[in-house]
Amino acid sequence: METEDGLLINAHSSVPPGPSQHPKGWKARCKPRRGGEKKVRLRGNGQTMKRKLEQPQEVVPLKQKPVSPSPQTKQLPKKPKSGFKGSGQPTPPSKKPLTDANGGSRPFVKTSSLFKNNPEIPDIQRTSVKQVQEKIFTSDSFDQLRLHPHLVSTITSVLKISNMTSVQKQTIPVLLEGRDALVRSQTGSGKTLAYGVPLVQSLQRAEPKIQRSDGPYALVLVPTRELALQSFETIQKLLKPFTWIVPGVLMGGEKKKSEKSRIRKGINILIATPGRLVDHINATKCLHFRRVRWLILDEADRILDLGFEKAVTAILNAVNAGGEKRQNVLLSATLTEGVSRLADISLQNPVSISVAGESQGSDGAHLRVTAREGDVGPPTSVEGEGFAVPEELQQNVVVVPSKLRLVTLAAFVLGKFKFEKRNKMVVFFSSCEQVDFHHALFRKVLDGDPEPGGPKQSQPLSSPLALLRLHGDMKQEERTSVFQDFLRSKEGVLFCTDVAARGLDLPRVTWIVQYNPPASLAEYVHRIGRTARIGSRGNSLLVLTPSEAEYVTFLASHKINVLEMKMESVLSSLMKDDRFVGSHWRNKNAHSADPQEAHRRATVLQTEFENYVHSSPEMVQWAKKALQSFIRSYATYPASLKHIFHVRSLHLGHVAKSFGLRDAPRNLRDSTIPDRRKKQKRHDLLKKPHGKGRLAKMLQSEYSSGLDPAPSKVRRKKKVAKDRIQGTPS
Ligand SMILES: Nc1ncnc2c1ncn2[C@@H]1O[C@H](COP(=O)(O)OP(=O)(O)OP(=O)(O)O)[C@@H](O)[C@H]1O
Numbered sequence: 070m071e072t073e074d075g076l077l078i079n080a081h082s083s084v085p086p087g088p089s090q091h092p093k094g095w096k097a098r099c100k101p102r103r104g105g106e107k108k109v110r111l112r113g114n115g116q117t118m119k120r121k122l123e124q125p126q127e128v129v130p131l132k133q134k135p136v137s138p139s140p141q142t143k144q145l146p147k148k149p150k151s152g153f154k155g156s157g158q159p160t161p162p163s164k165k166p167l168t169d170a171n172g173g174s175r176p177f178v179k180t181s182s183l184f185k186n187n188p189e190i191p192d193i194q195r196t197s198v199k200q201v202q203e204k205i206f207t208s209d210s211f212d213q214l215r216l217h218p219h220l221v222s223t224i225t226s227v228l229k230i231s232n233m234t235s236v237q238k239q240t241i242p243v244l245l246e247g248r249d250a251l252v253r254s255q256t257g258s259g260k261t262l263a264y265g266v267p268l269v270q271s272l273q274r275a276e277p278k279i280q281r282s283d284g285p286y287a288l289v290l291v292p293t294r295e296l297a298l299q300s301f302e303t304i305q306k307l308l309k310p311f312t313w314i315v316p317g318v319l320m321g322g323e324k325k326k327s328e329k330s331r332i333r334k335g336i337n338i339l340i341a342t343p344g345r346l347v348d349h350i351n352a353t354k355c356l357h358f359r360r361v362r363w364l365i366l367d368e369a370d371r372i373l374d375l376g377f378e379k380a381v382t383a384i385l386n387a388v389n390a391g392g393e394k395r396q397n398v399l400l401s402a403t404l405t406e407g408v409s410r411l412a413d414i415s416l417q418n419p420v421s422i423s424v425a426g427e428s429q430g431s432d433g434a435h436l437r438v439t440a441r442e443g444d445v446g447p448p449t450s451v452e453g454e455g456f457a458v459p460e461e462l463q464q465n466v467v468v469v470p471s472k473l474r475l476v477t478l479a480a481f482v483l484g485k486f487k488f489e490k491r492n493k494m495v496v497f498f499s500s501c502e503q504v505d506f507h508h509a510l511f512r513k514v515l516d517g518d519p520e521p522g523g524p525k526q527s528q529p530l531s532s533p534l535a536l537l538r539l540h541g542d543m544k545q546e547e548r549t550s551v552f553q554d555f556l557r558s559k560e561g562v563l564f565c566t567d568v569a570a571r572g573l574d575l576p577r578v579t580w581i582v583q584y585n586p587p588a589s590l591a592e593y594v595h596r597i598g599r600t601a602r603i604g605s606r607g608n609s610l611l612v613l614t615p616s617e618a619e620y621v622t623f624l625a626s627h628k629i630n631v632l633e634m635k636m637e638s639v640l641s642s643l644m645k646d647d648r649f650v651g652s653h654w655r656n657k658n659a660h661s662a663d664p665q666e667a668h669r670r671a672t673v674l675q676t677e678f679e680n681y682v683h684s685s686p687e688m689v690q691w692a693k694k695a696l697q698s699f700i701r702s703y704a705t706y707p708a709s710l711k712h713i714f715h716v717r718s719l720h721l722g723h724v725a726k727s728f729g730l731r732d733a734p735r736n737l738r739d740s741t742i743p744d745r746r747k748k749q750k751r752h753d754l755l756k757k758p759h760g761k762g763r764l765a766k767m768l769q770s771e772y773s774s775g776l777d778p779a780p781s782k783v784r785r786k787k788k789v790a791k792d793r794i795q796g797t798p799s
Pocket residue numbers: 228230231232233234237254255256257258259260261262401402571572573574598602603
């Protein structure tokens with residue numbers, strides 16, 4: 070069937086409009102975001118002092134050392150080859166040769182020593198803790214549940230699922246009884262079907278039979294657009310035999326007009342992001358909730374984190390006005406105390422369901438399932454006790470001095486994709502700007518497209534690195550297409566923000582890299598939960614600097630175990646890549662076991678990065694913006710983590726290097742200015758662009774409805790300037 074939007078879809082589905090209907094001018098503002106603290110402020114503080122005293126090695130003078138002679142002095146690179154591989158890449162700014170004082174072009178300076186003046190890498194005190202673990206599968210099948218036979222056959226033949234998971238076994242009967250529920254079970258344990266199956270079972274037998282024109286019988290609220298699409302697809306599959314029930318999705322970034330028209334035609338199961346639904350409640354007259362019998366909040370804690378509380382209250386009021394008796398369900402892998410407030414206002418005499426067990430060695434996990442009645446507190450296993458993480462997930466940490474972060478990430482990515490097969494990796498960054506910048510940088514430097522004058526033996530990767538990016542500052546059509554591409558791909562890397570941390574079921578992901586550590590334990594658990602889903606194996610790598618090493622103790626105190634991976638072993642993968650043999654050593658011991666060789670190659674790689682970044686003033690500007698966004702997001706760690714992540718413990722010169730910048734940007738760098746002035750300078754960098762109270766908005770922007778008021782003239786101007794730098798169409 071063709072929709073009113075001209076798209077071919079399942080005969081009874083209501084789907085979002087396609088790319089061509091994308092509203093012009095939509096662009097969520099994208100700023101650093103954190104789930105926790107929403108204020109950016111600098112603290113002149115004793116805490117920092119204490120930290121410095123405790124870790125004197127971390128205090129490295131800001132003053133730049135004279136640059137030592139380099140193994141590679143490169144010629145000025147020419148204009149980059151046209152177009153990066155793949156879609157969705159903002160075109161990097163065109164390169165103009167840098168000029169010297171006399172206006173002539175000058176060769177680039179090579180990289181200063183990467184391996185000198187770094188803080189010592191502390192020993193990771195590995196306290197082995199017993200992680201909270203859950204048994205995923207049960208031996209019970211869906212046909213034991215007295216479901217409609219067509220629903221059972223759809224689960225087995227379309228979804229190819231036979232046995233229930235623990236959370237499904239516990240939740241489905243409760244919901245079929247008509248009870249409200251608060252459900253917590255680990256990432257990738259099948260929560261979508263835990264609510265989807267009873268929802269479809271109850272609606273297909275509704276009398277009188279549901280009509281499309283009846284409007285919504287169920288509302289499913291989720292925090293992100295990608296999760297909305299994914300949940301829609303699962304519900305759509307379950308509805309295959311019940312063609313008279315129409316699912317539909319409303320989310321930011323789509324054309325409001327076509328959504329209105331789909332609402333008018335009728336959507337019986339409405340999946341939406343809260344902001345967008347509120348927009349329709351306010352503006353779409355034909356939207357009513359007279360028949361709503363189900364309200365489901367998936368990733369309930371995240372919905373609160375994002376400041377959607379007001380939106381959820383507005384939705385609850387609108388739905389309550391409908392008057393129909395209703396079942397309510399809240400779900401997440403990390404239901405925290407904060408959810409009780411939401412539970413208080415949305416649940417009636419709920420059953421709390423928590424799947425938690427302790428692994429008892431090879432003879433199988435002991436399962437502890439709790440179902441408490443009428444208690445609106447979070448189910449057992451809250452943040453203080455530690456969240457359950459998948460048993461098959463191997464968690465690692467690597468401690469890397471700031472200067473070496475970029476080359477270490479590059480070496481890790483290269484190692485997994487050039488020398489191993491079938492890897493699929495998600496790398497988390499703390500801001501959209503960093504995602505864009507690193508994506509462009511890696512495509513250019515790692516993807517076998519070396520600059521003229523680069524190492525002569527450069528060879529492209531045997532196959533191009535499928536490197537994608539996903540964040541909230543991208544147009545919706547691009548977001549959707551990247552999400553689908555990565556979903557289907559067998560290998561590749563996705564650089565993203567936390568927009569991809571929640572709920573996304575990305576099959577075959579083998580590695581999660583947290584290049585910027587998350588701001589909360591819950592986010593850590595959700596990020597790593599994109600791998601090792603539903604009993605499969607997976608790995609994660611957390612990248613910390615020496616001053617952040619204490620984060621490992623923080624994780625251990627919440628029953629999370631990480632294994633240390635040595636930076637040197639990550640860098641050693643460069644030994645297998647002849648593209649980074651320096652010209653001075655090329656014919657000597659390029660493959661020797663000499664540990665210095667890996668350092669030399671890391672230096673060559675860093676030089677490649679720096680040359681690319683310094684190939685034009687626009688590129689330098691782009692790197693600075695990425696650095697600035699990193700520092701801004703660094704300042705938003707919650708107070709409880711400030712002793713580990715404090716902006717004052719950053720060595721700006723070293724951090725700049727990890728953005729391919731040879732020096733810290735001038736307004737950050739002047740080591741001669743007195744402390745008070747220095748503080749002022751850093752404060753400038755952290756200054757919020759639009760005044761007080763904007764951070765909560767920034768945090769939410771990635772998830773916004775896309776229907777924000779038209780940008781002001783000033784904002785439009787800024788956007789155009791930004792687009793020019795990023796090469797995206799304005
Ligand atoms: N009973 C089952 N047997 C096998 N696979 C299942 C079963 N139930 C669900 N799955 C599959 O497990 C995967 C994860 O399910 P789902 O996305 O619902 O997990 P989740 O608990 O919601 O995860 P998260 O907390 O990350 O959102 C999906 O691919 C789903 O199809």
